[in-house]
Amino acid sequence: MIGKTITYLGPEGSYSEIAAEKAAKILGYDNFKPMAQSSIIKVIETVDKHNEFIGVIPIENSIEGVVRETVDTLIKTTSRVTITQEIIIPISHCLISKSNNLSNIDKIISYTQGLAQCQNFISKNFDNIELLSAPSTSEAVKQLSDLPENYAAIGSYKAAEVYELNILARDINDEKDNLTRFVCLSSYLPKPTGNDKTSIAVSLCNQPGSLVNVLLAFKENNLNLSYIESRPSKKIFGEYTFFIDFDGHIEDDNVQKTIGKIAPFVNLYRFLGSYPKCSTRVKVMDKSQ
Template identity: 35%
Template structure:
C-alpha cells in the first residue's frame, strides 16, 4: 500500500469543498425562483411529499451503503436550510386592515362544547354561528387552518400559573400559519362527577395535563386519587358522563356541568385564583392593522458565546420592549435552540423595520409568526 500524504489528501478535500460551495450557492439561487413561485401562488413553504421524494431519490444514488445514513443526514440539513431561507424571504401581508370581525367565517377550536377554547370562541362569535368546527387536538386545528378548511382557529398558548402549552408554540412555526389575535381568558377549574356522586367516592380524576397542574394543591390533599390526563377538559367531562361511574370525576369548566348533566363536587379548585390562559387566533395568512401592537417571531442564533446578547441588544438599541423570550430545542441538533420572542410594536414602525434588518444580517434564521392586537376585548 502506498504511503499516504496528508497534505495531498487535504488538498483533494479542499477541491471537493470548493465545488460543493459553488453548487450549494447555485442551489440557493435556484431556491429564490421557488420562493417567487410559492409567494405568487400562495403556497406553503414546507411540502413533506416533495422533500421525502428528493431525499429518497438522492439516497438511492449513493453507491457505498455504509455512507447512506451519513449522506441522508447531510441532505436533511440542506433541506432544512432551504426551508429556513424560504421563510426569511416569503413575507406577504394579505390583509393590512384587519378588524377582528369573524362574522360569517369558518371557525375551529379544540375539544367539545364546554371546553375553555369553545368558550373563548363564543366570545368572538355568537352561539348561533353555524360555521364552528371542533377538533381533537391543537395540531388538528392548526392543520385545518393551514389547508383552508377553516378561516380561523383558537388554541391556548400559555397559562399564567403553569406556563406555555408545549405543542401550541411549535405549531405556528411548523404549520406555516400566523397569529392574528390574542385573548386572555380567566380560568376557573372545578371538580365534577356524575349525578349522585360524592367527593368521598372519587378514585379517578380526568382532565387536561395543564388543568391537573393548575389544581395540584387540591389534588395533593387527595393523594389516593389517580390523576389521568386527557386531551381536553371538556372531553374529560364527556368521558365521565359516558362511563357513568361514581368513582370518576373530572376537572373542567363549570359550563360542562349543565352540558353533560354532571354534579358539582368542588368549585374553584385551581391553585391561583387569578388564573388566566392566553389563547391565540390563528390564520393561514398574515393580517395586521394600525391597532396591531404585538409581534411574535422565531429565530436562531450562532452556537457561541455572546450570540444571545447580540440578539437582545438589537431590541434594546431600537427601544423595543421584549415581553417574552422562550427557547425550544431544534430537532436533530443537540443543545441548539430556537428562540421565540414576543415584543411590542407594529410591522410598519421604523424601529421594527430596522430591528428586522439587523436580525436578518446577524442571526442565522428568522420568521415572523404574527403582528396582532394583544388581548382582544370582545
C-alpha cells in the same frame, strides 16, 4: 359578518370554545360555524388547509407558562398560518362527576395543566387518588359519560352543563388569578393599531454573542420584549429555538430595522404574527352562580 368557520380545541365545553365565542364577538362574526378539533395540531392543520378559517388555541397560562404544543407546532407550520388576535380568559376549574359524593372519587382525569393547577385541592381532599391525563379538560369531562362514578374530571362549568354532569366543587384552582391567553390563527395580516404585539421564532447561529446581539437589536430600536421562551429545536441536541413576543407591528419602521439587524445572527426566522394587544381580560360568568 356571517358564515365564518372558527375551529378550536374541543370538544364542546372547552375553554377554547369559550375563547372562540368571545373571538367571534370581537371580530364581528354574528353567526359563526364552530368546528371542534381533538388536538391543537389539528386546529393548526385545519387553518393551514383552509385560508378562510379562523383557529383558536391556548398559547400561554399565567400559572403554567407557555403551551408547548402550540408554540412547537406554530414554529414548524407554514407561514400562511399566523396569529391575528389574542384573548385572555380567566380560568375557573370545577371538579365534575356522575357521582354526587366527593368520597366516591378515586380517579381524576384532566389535561396535564388542569391537574397541575389544582394540586393543592387534590392533596387536601384525597389521600389515595389516581391522576389520569386527557387531551383537554373538556375531553376529560366528555369521557366521564363512559366511565363509572368513581371517576371525576377537572374542567369548566360549561363542560358540566354540556354533558349534564354534577359539579362537586367549584373554583378549585390553586391560584385564583388564573388566566390563559388564547390566540386566533388565520392567513391575513391585521393592520397596525398603534397598540400591537408581534410574535416571532428564531434559532441562533452557533457563534459567541449571538443571543446578546439579538437582544441588543431590540434595545437599540426601543422595542420592549414582553416574553421570551427557549424550546428545543428537535433537530440537533443542544440547539434551541427562541419564541419571542415584543411590542410593535411588523410594518413599524423600528420593527423592520430590528428584523434586519438580527438577520446575521440567526439561522432560522419565522414570523408568527402581528396583532392587537389584549388590554383587558374577558369576564366569563357561571350561569348557575
